[in-house]
Amino acid sequence: MTPVVRGQVVEFKDHLAAMGIVAEELSPLAGITAQLKLQTADWGKAARVAAQQRFRWSAIWGDHQSPDIEIKALFFGTDGHLLLQTNVPEKSAELASHTPFYVAASRPERYLHDMFGVTFTDNHDSRRWGRHQAWAETDFPLLESFPVGGFPAKETPPDSGYPFEPVAGAGVYEIPVGPVHAGIIEPGHFRFQALGENILRLEERLGYVHKGIEKIAVGRDLAGLIRLAGRVSGDSTVAHSWAACQAVERALQISPPPRASALRAILAERERIANHLGDIGAICNDVGFAFAQYQMSRLRELWQRQNQQLTGHRLLMDSLCPGGVTVDLDQSSMIAMREEIVQLRTEIEELLPLLLEYPSLQDRLSDYAILSPETAEQLGAVGYVGRASQLADDLRRDAPYPPYHELKIKVPVFSTGDLTKRLRVRGEEILISLDLLVKLLRAIPSGPLVTSFSLPNHEIEGIGLVEGWRGETLAYLRLDEQGRVVRYFPRDPSWLTWQALELMLDGVIVPDFPVCNKSVNGSYAGHDL
Amino acid sequence: MFRIYNKIRRTGKVTEPFRIDDDQVAELGTACQKEIARYFSGSLAIRMVDAGSCNGCELEMHAVNNSFYDIERFGIHFVASPRHADLLLVTGVVSRHMQEALKRTYAATPSPKLVVAMGDCAGHGGEFGESYASCGPVSNVIPVDAIIPGCPPTPIQLMQGILQLLQKK
Ligand code: SF4
Numbered sequence: 001m002t003p004v005v006r007g008q009v010v011e012f013k014d015h016l017a018a019m020g021i022v023a024e025e026l027s028p029l030a031g032i033t034a035q036l037k038l039q040t041a042d043w044g045k046a047a048r049v050a051a052q053q054r055f056r057w058s059a060i061w062g063d064h065q066s067p068d069i070e071i072k073a074l075f076f077g078t079d080g081h082l083l084l085q086t087n088v089p090e091k092s093a094e095l096a097s098h099t100p101f102y103v104a105a106s107r108p109e110r111y112l113h114d115m116f117g118v119t120f121t122d123n124h125d126s127r128r129w130g131r132h133q134a135w136a137e138t139d140f141p142l143l144e145s146f147p148v149g150g151f152p153a154k155e156t157p158p159d160s161g162y163p164f165e166p167v168a169g170a171g172v173y174e175i176p177v178g179p180v181h182a183g184i185i186e187p188g189h190f191r192f193q194a195l196g197e198n199i200l201r202l203e204e205r206l207g208y209v210h211k212g213i214e215k216i217a218v219g220r221d222l223a224g225l226i227r228l229a230g231r232v233s234g235d236s237t238v239a240h241s242w243a244a245c246q247a248v249e250r251a252l253q254i255s256p257p258p259r260a261s262a263l264r265a266i267l268a269e270r271e272r273i274a275n276h277l278g279d280i281g282a283i284c285n286d287v288g289f290a291f292a293q294y295q296m297s298r299l300r301e302l303w304q305r306q307n308q309q310l311t312g313h314r315l316l317m318d319s320l321c322p323g324g325v326t327v328d329l330d331q332s333s334m335i336a337m338r339e340e341i342v343q344l345r346t347e348i349e350e351l352l353p354l355l356l357e358y359p360s361l362q363d364r365l366s367d368y369a370i371l372s373p374e375t376a377e378q379l380g381a382v383g384y385v386g387r388a389s390q391l392a393d394d395l396r397r398d399a400p401y402p403p404y405h406e407l408k409i410k411v412p413v414f415s416t417g418d419l420t421k422r423l424r425v426r427g428e429e430i431l432i433s434l435d436l437l438v439k440l441l442r443a444i445p446s447g448p449l450v451t452s453f454s455l456p457n458h459e460i461e462g463i464g465l466v467e468g469w470r471g472e473t474l475a476y477l478r479l480d481e482q483g484r485v486v487r488y489f490p491r492d493p494s495w496l497t498w499q500a501l502e503l504m505l506d507g508v509i510v511p512d513f514p515v516c517n518k519s520v521n522g523s524y525a526g527h528d529l
Numbered sequence: 530m531f532r533i534y535n536k537i538r539r540t541g542k543v544t545e546p547f548r549i550d551d552d553q554v555a556e557l558g559t560a561c562q563k564e565i566a567r568y569f570s571g572s573l574a575i576r577m578v579d580a581g582s583c584n585g586c587e588l589e590m591h592a593v594n595n596s597f598y599d600i601e602r603f604g605i606h607f608v609a610s611p612r613h614a615d616l617l618l619v620t621g622v623v624s625r626h627m628q629e630a631l632k633r634t635y636a637a638t639p640s641p642k643l644v645v646a647m648g649d650c651a652g653h654g655g656e657f658g659e660s661y662a663s664c665g666p667v668s669n670v671i672p673v674d675a676i677i678p679g680c681p682p683t684p685i686q687l688m689q690g691i692l693q694l695l696q697k698k
Binding site for chain 2: 186187207227228278358
């Protein structure tokens with residue numbers, strides 16, 4: 001398969017017109033290439049045109065502004081992001097689905113239904129997704145009238161009646177796993193249908209760690225918002241807080257000082273490296289290769305200790321603030337960091353070939369759990385999952401923001417989509433990030449750490465889009481005239497990779513599921529919100 | 530194969546003695562071990578439950594198993610089933626969607642059992658608190674024996690928290 005060639009976002013309006021669809025061109029939010037307002041009736045058709053242009057489907061979210069619910073959907077083309085929007089009345093909230101053209105839209109639409117009550121008419125899957133039993137089918141937590149405390153029963157029953165899709169046949173049996181798993185891992189439910197050892201089908205059921213992040217964000221000030229954003233997914237604290245800060249800054253039409261941007265990138269690359277180190281070890285460990293686990297977790301620990309030295313936090317939490325950063329690097333920590341980079345590079349350059357050439361490890365990982373490039377494209381898979389299957393999107397290169405716009409970003413890409421490739425992408429990304437760190441340190445600008453700002457006396461909105469270690473990470477934000485949050489929607493990249501896990505299990509046996517899961521490593525917290 | 534052995538040899542031993550802080554050089558792990566010998570015949574089995582965390586606490590729980598801390602050398606290990614556990618280590622606020630799962634896990638753990646709430650969320654509600662989706666801290670759902678503050682607690686703080694609980698017993 002040849003690499004995906006996508007259409008131009010700027011030409012989208014003309015393509016719509018050719019189909020007889022009239023769209024109103026809005027002045028786009030900062031960071032977005034084009035923003036169009038559609039008639040409700042054209043919502044589904046527009047997705048068809050987007051699919052013809054081979055745009056990647058990225059996200060959908062709602063925003064209740066009584067008496068309407070505004071729906072926004074994000075796409076990605078060769079020249080950046082396209083934002084489509086439309087309004088549905090809260091009283092009869094119905095909209096055509098994007099799922100006939102984009103598989104990826106199904107769960108986000110089901111979630112949107114559970115939170116806002118919008119029905120997507122031709123989504124063939126109308127089952128609940130975000131909702132279990134904590135609120136009634138007729139309640140929608142993200143409507144303005146729904147109180148943040150809700151109407152909870154003293155005991156919330158388990159969602160045991162959830163209608164999993166059955167698979168029938170002689171000898172087919174079901175294995176339910178979770179929400180409490182066997183290892184140190186987040187909760188979720190996996191329903192396997194198996195024949196002997198072979199997995200016939202896996203169905204995921206997530207939403208167990210839904211904590212109401214979007215609802216409890218409402219009314220927060222900016223500091224409170226960024227604290228929360230840093231805890232959407234603990235392993236992606238830099239990614240989510242950067243996205244949220246960027247949304248604030250774009251809404252306010254300010255930019256962080258150059259030094260702050262450079263420091264943010266340093267933090268983001270450190271986060272990427274730490275997580276990749278952990279994942280490489282864990283993937284190998286799941287096929288019984290403990291050597292890699294011990295080596296990688298040793299390197300990760302050293303890296304986290306350096307995080308502590310540099311920022312006062314082992315996971316880098318609370319290092320960003322609207323307008324800039326809360327941490328700085330002095331001369332001595334820059335020297336320490338340079339030494340650490342050299343050391344890690346030496347170790348990785350020694351360890352990676354060792355793993356990739358070790359026959360009994362490769363025997364377990366090569367040509368196994370394959371996500372084909374075609375399936376990856378249909379899902380719009382991002383990050384290392386996409387890159388192992390020929391989808392090379394990387395916002396640092398393809399929709400760059402400071403300081404990446406001044407850096408050359410290498411993106412490792414493979415076409416076979418097997419387990420080894422998902423491991424290799426991580427390994428190569430560690431080396432690339434180390435290079436970036438060297439460059440960032442060499443050219444770090446001096447100057448202030450924060451751009452000061454005052455709040456305008458009117459409502460503002462903004463969108464943040466950054467390349468987290470898992471891939472494209474989004475934050476949408478609307479603030480009232482006092483700068484308090486009216487709407488915060490964080491979209492973790494895991495939304496676009498969880499489904500990939502279900503679709504890579506052809507020929508995989510049940511005991512190998514954990515390594516497949518690890519190779520995707522979706523965030524439960526970031527997905528469930 | 531030789532390269533692997535060679536790497537192991539050159540890496541050497543990185544495991545560290547536990548120091549609570551500089552002037553109080555106590556061997557935390559060894560202290561734990563003594564208490565564990567007293568109450569749990571030498572081995573303390575932990576079942577972790579993420580009841581609604583951001584996953585930050587889990588990362589540090591993983592860390593206590595790395596070669597630097599190697600918590601297992603003190604007889605503390607993580608088990609796959611609550612039925613094998615002496616202690617439940619719970620992270621996160623308890624999301625309402627996890628309420629029943631947590632209660633069942635608690636019920637499945639044989640008595641006598643201990644419950645430790647790890648992190649500010651589990652201890653006091655942290656950043657998420659109580660809402661339509663969250664029951665708040667763990668103590669709102671099952672009895673809690675100790676709270677380990679931090680967001681997330683560091684591996685050392687986690688060790689310390691477990692020791693303090695054992696010493697209190
Ligand atoms: S205490 Fe902090 S790290 Fe732990 S789950 Fe809560 S927010 Fe995450």
